[in-house]
Amino acid sequence: MIEKTLIKNEIMEVLNREVNRIVELNVATIQEERNVLERENITLRKQLMIEKQNEKSSEWKSKDKDIEFQLLLKYLLKSNDFANLYNFLLEQKSLFPEKWVLKQTSLFVSQIDSQNYNMSAYLIRSLADLLTVEDFENMDKWFHSLHNELSKVLLPVQSIESVDYDNNYSAVFLLLPKFVTTPYCDQVKDFLQENSRVLMDTIFLLNSPQVITDFIRCYFIYKLEECLHVIYEQLLVELPFLEADLKAEHVIHLLWISFSINRYNELLTVLNEAEIALPQTQPEIRIYHTLQQVEKEIGKYKNGKKQIEKLQKQITLFTKAEQDLHFDHLKEEIAKLTIKYKKDQAIKHKERQTEPKILKAEDIKIMKISKLPNKQKSHPLFDPPLRKRDVLLAVFNNQTTNQIDHYTKISADYSDQFSEYYINKAQINSLKQKEKGKWIEVIYKNKHNKQIKKERMHLLKEPAVPKTTTYPETHSSQQNNQSNEVDLNTRSELRKLGYQITGVSRIKRWEILSQKAVPRLGLRKVVYTIAYLVRGRKAMKNGAIKNRYSITEWEKDLALLKKHFYKNDFPWPKTTV
Structure with missing residues (x-):
């Protein structure tokens, strides 16, 4: 029993010593870990302090930089x-x-x-x-x-x-x-x-071709065709007053958009009446000349189509959005011409099958020939230049018959660009000797290659070359001796004085006419200009209806001017067409 008790005591002592040893070891380990954590805490606190200092420094620098940024902006805006x-x-x-x-x-x-x-x-x-x-x-x-x-x-x-x-x-x-x-x-x-109506009235009152053009371009890109028709009605009235500041790029944009909404001919008429020249050498304009020629003479389809494709690549004036819309419409027009050309070729093929005589490949027969002004030895439109080509020109026995008497061979000037033949004065004189007393068909062109007259020329007398374009008459044919030329500057002067229909009341217009326009420009110039505008609007397709408001207001102004200022010292202009 005693022995057992001693053994237990010894075991307990061993265990106590071991427990004490383990406790001492753990205490040391815990203390070491505590020391490590304290050191890390101190380090992190130092880093935090440094970061806070850096943030403050960065914030100060950012504020300084922002101040410099604003000062620079202020300087740039002011200078x-x-x-x-x-x-x-x-x-x-x-x-x-x-x-x-x-x-x-x-x-x-x-x-x-x-x-x-x-x-x-x-x-x-x-x-x-x-x-x-x-x-x-x-x-x-x-x-x-x-x-x-x-x-x-x-x-x-x-x-x-x-x-x-x-x-x-x-x-x-x-x-x-x-x-x-x-x-x-x-x-x-x-x-x-x-807001189209309000914007239109505001924009046209500015009298700025640049703003008007950008306004119309924006509406075109958004495909607001109904609004564009209303805007173009106003544009056709206002355009003659803008010619002084109108640039080539404005004309090109306005023409292309008018083509897309089928107002091209109306706009072209107004431009011609106001003698606003087209930028003929621009590829954007040359495309339309080519297209019109193909429409008139479908036989020129292949060359015309190639020329249009070539010119399309030279166009740089339009934005991507505008170009996509314009070219899509152009593609539709070419597709129509393609159908027309195929039908024409089918008819010609059928005619060739029944034609007894086969022409030689080198023989080209033409019914008519074009003539440029006598002094037009070279033409800026022709690219490449004109070249000589032998053709057979139709000759007639008299002025009215459609029956061809025979063909005469001539060496004409040919334009690859327009697929057209031209004759000069020397060649006409030569034909007078060769085909004396006969007749030929001649189309007279102006310096812009636009047709101004077509006639059956008698090869016994000098051809009557048309004079340059003048303004339409302001009175009936019985008064042909009356001078009727409208001074181009008068329209601009009237507009500068504030005279216009849109946005100006009748009372205000009369004040401008009676107190400013007539004293400065003279009654005759003022009334002839207003009458010219009236006839121009009436001459348009359905012009008397579409431009009824403008026409009525102009004619009321003319009546007032006649009542208060007219002394029968010159023929009063007519507004009828």
């Missing part, structure tokens, strides 16, 4: 340094990829508020230039704000009289087409459609 300002805007876009549009929106709004209208217009245009497809991915964040401000630019609460503000209209009309392929296209389109 109108557009080159460096554009670089600044690029940098702003890179620094704030999601906010730059809002920043630039606020910027052009501030410039309008400061009445720095040229700068605000530049900022809107540069916004259009800087916008890319990537920006449209997050346009939900900025479009509504931008659209709201652009609407205010086009429809200001108060009328802005400054001429410098006009550029802002153009800038907006160049920016809006950027959204035609975005989800917000319909919202912009609805805005333009709902």
Whole structure:
């Protein structure tokens, strides 16, 4: 029993010693871990302090940088340094990829508020230039704000009289087409459609061909054809007053859009009446000349189609959106000509099968020949230049018959561009000897290669070359001795004095006519000009109906002028056509 008790005591002592040893070891380990944690805590606190210091330093630097940024912007805006300002805007876009549009929106709004209208217009245009497809991915964040401000630019609460503000209209009309392929296209389109009348009245009052053209281009890109027809009605009335500032690019845009909405001939008539020259050498115009020639003579289809395809590649004036719409319409017109050409070829093939005589390949028979002005030795339109080609020209026995007497061989000038033959004065004199007493068909062309007269020429006398274009008569044929030429500058002067139908009351118009126009320009010039405008509108297709309002107002003005100023000292102009 005693032995057992001793053994237990020994075992307990061993166990106690072992427990104490283990406890001592654990205490040391725990203490070591505690020391490690304390050291890490101290280190982290030091890092946190350093980071806080760096943040404050960075914040101070950022504030300094922002101050420098704003000072630079203020300097660029004040100095109108557009080159460096554009670089600044690029940098702003890179620094704030999601906010730059809002920043630039606020910027052009501030410039309008400061009445720095040229700068605000530049900022809107540069916004259009800087916008890319990537920006449209997050346009939900900025479009509504931008659209709201652009609407205010086009429809200001108060009328802005400054001429410098006009550029802002153009800038907006160049920016809006950027959204035609975005989800917000319909919202912009609805805005333009709902406000078309107000915008049209505002834009035409500016008397700026640039703003009017940009306005029309914007509506064309959004395919607002119904609005465009109304706008073109007004354009046909106002265009004669714009010729002084009208540039080639304006004419080209207006003609192409008029072609797409089938108002081309009406616009061309007004341009010709106002003697507004077309930029004939431009590929955009040459395409239409070629197209018209093919329409008149379908035999020129193949060469014409090749020429059109060649000219299409030279066009650089249109934006991508405009070019797609224009070329789609052009493609439709060519498709119509293709059908017409195939039918014509089928008819000719049938005729050849029944034709007893087969012509030689080198023999080309023509019924008529064109003639340029005598002094037109070379022509800027012809590219490549004219070249000689032997042809057989139809000769007739008298002035009225359609029966060909025979063909005579001549060496004519040929244009590959227009697929047309030309005769000169020397060749006509030669024919007078060779075909004395006979008749030939001659089409007279002006220096723009436009037909001005067609006649059956008698080879015994000098051909009557038409005179240059004059204005239409202002009275009946019994008064041919009356001088009827309208001074081109008079129309511009009337417009500059504020005389116009749209947006001007009758009382105001009479004040302009009686107190400004008649004293400065003279009664005769004023009434002849207004009468000319009336006849021009009436001469259009359905012109008396479509232009009823303008015609009525002009004729009332003429009646007042006759009542108060006319002294029977010159023939009063007619307004009938």
